[in-house]
Amino acid sequence: MSRFTDRLYESVREIWGKSHRHPFLVGLRDGTLDPRRFMFYLRQDYVYLIDYAKMFAIGGTKARDVETMGKFAELFHSTLNVEMELHRRYAERFEVDRSELEATVPAPTTAAYTKYMLEAAVHGSLAEGVAALLPCMWSYREIGREFAQAPGALDHPLYREWILMYASEEFGELTDWCIGLMNELAEGLPERELAVLEERFVVASKFEYLFWDMAWKEEEWPV
Numbered sequence: 151m152s153r154f155t156d157r158l159y160e161s162v163r164e165i166w167g168k169s170h171r172h173p174f175l176v177g178l179r180d181g182t183l184d185p186r187r188f189m190f191y192l193r194q195d196y197v198y199l200i201d202y203a204k205m206f207a208i209g210g211t212k213a214r215d216v217e218t219m220g221k222f223a224e225l226f227h228s229t230l231n232v233e234m235e236l237h238r239r240y241a242e243r244f245e246v247d248r249s250e251l252e253a254t255v256p257a258p259t260t261a262a263y264t265k266y267m268l269e270a271a272v273h274g275s276l277a278e279g280v281a282a283l284l285p286c287m288w289s290y291r292e293i294g295r296e297f298a299q300a301p302g303a304l305d306h307p308l309y310r311e312w313i314l315m316y317a318s319e320e321f322g323e324l325t326d327w328c329i330g331l332m333n334e335l336a337e338g339l340p341e342r343e344l345a346v347l348e349e350r351f352v353v354a355s356k357f358e359y360l361f362w363d364m365a366w367k368e369e370e371w372p373v
C-alpha cells in the first residue's frame with residue numbers, strides 16, 4: 151500500500167533535484183565551495199535553527215500522547231545541542247564567537263522560511279506543522295547520504311564534518327520517525343486536508359531551494 155509520504159516525495163522530486171544541482175551544493179560536494187559562502191550559510195542557518203527548534207517545541211504541545219511528546223523533546227534537544235553545536239564549532243574555526251553567531255540578522259529568505267513554518271505550526275493542525283518541518287529533515291538526510299558516497303567528499307577538511315552529521319545513523323532514525331508520524335497523522339484524512347499538507351510540504355521544499363540560493367548569493371536586505 152502506498153504511503154502519504156510517497157505522494158509527498160513525488161510532489162517535490164523536481165524541486166529537490168534542482169537543489170542538488172545548485173552551485174552551493176555542488177561546491178560543497180566537490181570541495182570547491184568558497185569557505186566565505188559556507189560561513190555565510192552557517193550564520194544564517196544558526197538563526198534559522200533557533201526558530202526551527204520551536205517547531206518541535208510546538209509539536210510537543212500539540213502531541214496527543216506521551217511517546218510523541220518525548221520524541222519532539224528529543225528533536226528539540228538535538229537541534230539545540232547537537233546540530234547547533236556543529237555550527238558553533240565551525241564558527242570557532244572562523245573566529246566568530248557564539249554571541250556574534252546568535253546576533254546574525256536573518257536575511258529575507260531566512261525570515262520568510264521560518265515564519266512560514268511557524269505559522270503552519272501555530273495556526274495549523276499538528277499534521278500541518280509536521281508537513282512544514284519535514285522537508286528540512288528529509289532533504290538533508292538525502293543530501294548527507296548522497297554526499298557521503300561522493301568520491302573525495304569526506305576528504306575535505308572543512309565540509310567533512312557537515313556531511314557526516316547529516317549522513318549519520320542517529321539523524322536518519324529521527325527523520326524516519328518524522329516520516330512515520332506524517333503517515334500516521336495523514337491516515338483517514340479527506341483529500342481536501344491532504345492537499346493542504348502537500349502544499350505545506352511543497353512550499354517548505356521551495357524554501358529549502360531558496361535557502362541554498364540565498365547563501366550562494368550572500369543575500370542582504372536591499373534597504
Ligand SMILES: Cc1ncc(C[n+]2csc(CCO)c2C)c(N)n1
Pocket residue numbers: 195198199202225228229230233285286287290358361
Ligand atoms: C535551512 C535548513 N534546512 C534543514 C536543515 C537540517 N535540519 C535542521 S533541524 C534538523 C533536525 C534535528 O537537528 C535538521 C536535519 C538545516 N540545518 N537548515
